[in-house]
Amino acid sequence: MDAAVIDVLQRAGSQDPNVLKPAEQTLREWETQRGFYTALFNVFSNHTLQVNVRWLAVLYFKNGVDRYWRKGAPGQIADDEKEFLRGRLISRFDEPVNQLALQISVLIAKIARFDCPREWNSLVPTILEVIRGQDPLAQHRALLTLHHVVKTLASKRLPADKKLFHELTTNVFIFILNLWNTYTESFLILVTNGGDIHQVQETLEKALLLLRILRKLVINGFHKPSESPDAMLFLNVIFERARTSLECRKTLTSRGIHLDVCDKFIIQVTKVLIGILENHPFCFVELIPRSLEFSVFYCFTEAGQNLAFERFLIQSLNLMKTILLSNDYRPAKVLEETKNPLTLRAHQLKQDFFTVEALNEICNRLVTHYFVLTPSDLELWDSDPENFGEHYNLEKPVLRTFKKVVDDGGESWKYSLRPCTESVFLAIFHQFREVLSAVLVDLMQRHHQLVDPNDLHAILMKDAVYNAVGLAAFDLYDEVNFDQWFSTTLKEELKIKTNNYRIIRRRVCWLIGRWTGIKLGAEFRPELYRLMVEALSPEEDLGVRLAANDALKLAIDDFQFNTEEFSPYLEPAFSLLFALLKEVNECDTKMRVLYVLSFMIERVGSGIKPHICALSGYLPELWQQSEDHNMLRCAIVSTLVHLEKALGSESNLLEPFVVGVISLSCDVNQEGHVYLLEDGLELWLALLENTPIQTSQIMGLFKNMPSLLEMSSENMSLCLYIIQAYVFLSPQEFLRENGTVIIDTLRSILGDLRPEEVLMVMRLFEACLKASPQQATQVLKPLLPRIFESVYKGEEYPQVMSMYLSIVARVFLNSREMFVEVIRELSRQLGGDANEENVLGQITRVWVAKMPLVHQLEQEKLLALVLCFLLDASSPPSVLQFFPQILSNIIEALNDITKVDDMGCPVDTLVPGDELSPSQYEDVDYETEHAKRKRDIEINDAVHRVSLKDVLQSQLVTLRRLVGVNQFDLMMHAVSTDINMQLKVYVSLTT
Incomplete structure (x- = not known):
């Protein structure tokens, strides 16, 4: 099979679609054939074949492991073939191509996730044996494989898997640690002695792989690393390894040599510390002082910064920030309430480290060193002002797309120096506000005066200080008189139009935006609008205009924003x-x-x-x-x-x-x-x-709706609102052309909807029945037996049941014939002794039982109206047996919707009088065309046209006349005294 597989893989790498697609189809067909993965192994392990063919073989093997290696997977690889492949995969570690070696290592790790150690207990011992050997290439490939195997096994989270990983760590940790120390020492010696650069790189690559393995082992392989002497030995040596590695890096750089692997090694050292801090904070407590000293030395001293590089600075700053913000290191406001002694210990260690002197130095260094724009920043501003504005700390606005808030800044503080320094500044400022407020106010006072437009250094320092004051605005509320600052210095600085001063104009716009929602008097808002409008002038620098754009948004978004006040500047x-x-x-x-x-x-x-x-x-x-x-x-x-x-x-x-x-x-x-x-x-x-008005273009859009309804329920509510808007826009035409499609689509998905989504669908149906009663009743006919059956069973959520009852009631009002027809159809579906009379009786029983749960007045009146119409001599005994309950529900509805007018007469509040405007029943901020259409439909609805009291009076008088006084008196005798008394308030039954 190998030759055939090689041929198809070669064709699968073709750029010609006519060759490529048939080859891919053939490979898909072979995926579940016995021997296919053995053939793939033979291809990618054959070093004489073309690299691209071997590459494809590895990729197809990896995909096959994902799909077919797991036990019970459809088309799974046979057990004997899996056993054969496991043995062959670790029989040799001699892959000469780095990219292929990486893919093979990942492939082995994928299999290890399923099989190690139960079906593959020889994997780790075999790898370790190769690592102990003398073949440099085999040793490197074995380390690469062990790294990916350990990384994969560490990611498993079931208790049994975590226990196995702890056992693995116990068995291999000290060996890996000693080997890492050996290779790291070799790297340091080689660099110190000016060794061959290829040998340096090879040694460091192995040390890096070992460090990555150690990182996973120490983070995931110990319940408490602080209880393991080996783990703590490793963590304590980390700091020294970082120092010596940075010194070696500087030595190499002085020789004009830059090794990317050296940077990666140093970054990996910091990742070990951050990983332990995040995953085992209480085990990290005693490392806090050393970690803070480490970060401060490299980030805030001249000697340390001479050794550091940007990515390392970011990691070191993030280490400090994580210590500052860790919830596990924050005691309760009353220290005595904190029960964990390690929390108190961590808090005390932080307090001991961050002395007033240290805080002063860190704050000053952050502001006057890290916040200052560099020549490369200014060069970018000149060459690409739009991207400068995006990347250099004038935060992009929050963009509300997809109707969810997306902060474009994201987690840039993890990877970019300027956002990182700003986030550290805020973290340390929040925790040590009392000390740092004075420092920042002092800086502000020293730099707030106007400066010489030709003094670029002074301008850059002012920009940095303003940046800090803007970032810490919330914490400086009581320290800064922003109104005075705004009306004097800041306003004047916007008038200085020299090129250098654009830096300050831009920062002032940003600063005003930051402070607007925090502390700016209402009397200054017109001035703010005027200044931002001036800063938007086409003659102004683009960077300044973009900052004014953002500031104006923040000003408009403030709760004190007044439309009339803004109107002159609109x-x-x-x-x-x-x-x-x-x-x-x-x-x-x-x-x-x-x-x-x-x-x-x-x-x-x-x-x-x-x-x-x-x-x-x-x-x-x-x-x-x-x-x-x-x-x-x-x-x-x-x-x-x-x-x-x-x-x-x-x-x-x-x-x-x-x-x-x-x-x-x-x-x-x-x-x-x-x-x-x-x-x-x-x-x-x-x-x-x-x-x-409706137009053909608007009506034509509806062709997209059925697919949207079927796609998912994520946007179900919006889709149903849109359909309802169409119904109100043109009820007859829309239901005629699209009613069947709507009902068929919704009927197909109704069983998969949550109760709240079913409720929305039923509200749409009721809207249809209101807007076009006769037509909608016919359109809904296929779904009505299902709705009536739900009422018959009476098992739905209260709100859903309320809507079902409303739809049943509207069908009754719109078409008695349809109502009877649905009852007849439901009785046929139910079978047994469920004849029409019994079905109607059961629906009535549920109706009167569930109606007290209805709280919306319009719904309550609607249900009561139909109950009135059921008080008819032609209603079967199965309905009239509930006469007391029916009357009780109607009286309750009357009590809810009736008020007494000036003449002492009861008035139905849902039926507007001549002197009242129907619009008073609409609670909307503004009147859209849709709201007008909806209001008109509501006004013409029976609920707002018919008096419930008058209908009840008419029905009871007619019922007494038809059944006779004696029978009627017997029926009334079953009604409670309280209901009888309340009834007399609304109707008169005297002859």
Whole structure:
């Protein structure tokens, strides 16, 4: 089979689709054939074959392990073939190609996850035997394999697996530790003595692999590393190894040699410390002083910084930050309440280390060294101002796409020096506010005065101090009189237009944005708007304009924002932001500006109408330009949602463009729908809610809806709101053309929905029955037996049952014939003695039992109305036997919906009088076209047209006349005295 497999793998590597696809199909067919994985092994272990063929063989083998190695997997690899392959895979460690050696190691680790140690107890001993050997290549490959095996086994979380890993650690840890020490010493000696660089690299690569193994073992292989002398020996030697390795790195650098593996080795040392700190914080307690000394030396002293490099600095700072923020090292506010002595010990060690002198030095160093913009920063600002603004600590705004808050900053503090230093600054400032507030205020006082525009150093220092004051704004609330600062120095600094001073203008805009929501008097807000509008001027530096963009957003987002106060600045702000949007080129920057425009539209509402013509015209162009940028398209869709709401019925001017955007965003066959769907649905709903009339384009969008309903329930509520909006927009036409499709689709998924989703579907059905009673009753016919059966059984959640009862009631009101027909159909389905009379009686029994759980007044009145109509001489005994309960429920409903007017007469509050406006029953912030349509439908609903009291009076008088006074008196005798007394308030039965 080997020759055939080689041939197919060669064809599978072809660039010609006509050759590639048949080869891939053949390989898929072979995946479950006996001997296929043995053939793949023979291919990738044959060093004479082409590397790309061997590469494909390893990849297919790996995929096969994922799918077919596990016991019980469909098409699993036979046990005897697995046993053969396990033996062959560790029979040789001589792969000459590094990339293939890595893949083979990962492959062995994947199998180890399933089989080690039960079916493969020879794996680790064999690897260790090779490691002890003298063959350098075999030793390296064995170490690489052991690293991936240990990494995989350490990730298993079941108690039995963790126990096995602890046993493995006990058996191999000291051997690996001694070997690591040997190779690390060899590396240090070779560098000190000027050894051959290839030998240095080979030795260090093995030391790095051993260190990675030790890291997994010490973190995952001990219950408490502090109780193991071997583990603590390793952790204590880590600090010295970092120092000597950094010195060797500097020696190599002085010779013009840069070894990437050396950087990785040093970073791995810090990862060991951070890993223990995060996973075994109480075992780390006694290492706190040494770790803090380690971080401070390399990050905050000249001697240490001469040895350090950026990635190492980031790791060291993150080590300090993790110690500062660890919840396990924070005692209760009252120390005596903290029961864990290790927490108290850790807290005391931190307090002892962070003396006033140390805090002063760290704070000053962070601000005056790490926060200062470098020449390369300024060069980037000149060459690429948009990306400079994105990456250099003027935080990007929070972008609300996908209707969830996404902070674009993410976890950049873990990997980038400037965000890292800022996060450490905040962590240390929060914990030692009393000391550091004074330090920062002193720095601020020294640098807050205007400086010479030609003194770049002074400008950079001022920028750094302002950055710190902005970051610590919350903690400086009581220390800084921001109103005074704003109205004097900051305002004046924005007027200095020299090139160097753009650094301060940009920072001042950012600083104002940071402090706006914290401490800025309301009387200064108009001035703030004016200053930000001026900073948005096209003549201003782009970096400053982008900072003003962000500051303006924060000012508008503040709870003190007043639309009228902002109105004089609305037009210039909007125009300048729009000009900025057109000017910038980067996708992220366009999103950043468009977000502020969108937010402004949202906050100002209809007041934006006079100013959005240009933006409305530009968005189609931007949409075309952003074809490959889905996140920018999300921002555009979100902006269109706000535009639709702001324009109201006038939004029909946007309809052609908006319809096209919705069509693409909500089409599951378009790749972009994954990103655009949620915002697209919001836009679809906004379009329907604000359009004054139906159009063929709007109606044509509905073709996308069935697929969306079937796809998942994630956006179910939005989809159902959209369908309801269509129903209210054009009830007859919409139900005629789409009713059957809606019912068929929802019926197919109804059984898979959660109760809250079923409730939403039933509300949609009720809306249909309100909007077009006769037509909707016919459309719903296929689902009605299912709904009636649910009422018959009476086992649903109260809210769902309330909706089922409402639908049954509306079917009764809309079409008695349909009601009888459904009862007849249900009795046939139930079979046995479930005749029509019994079914109706059981539904009535559930109805009167569940009706007290209905709390919405409209629903309660609806159910009571239908109960009134059931008080009829033609109703069967199975219904009339519940006469007392029926009357009790009706009286309860009357009590809830009735008030006494000025004349002392009971009035149905759900039936508006001539002097009352029906709109008073609508609690909406603004009247959309959809709200108007909904209100009109509500006004014409029986619940708001018919007096329940009058219907009850009529029904009871008629019933008494038809059944006779004696029979009627007997029926009334069964009613409680209390209900009888309440009944007399509403009806008169005297002849």
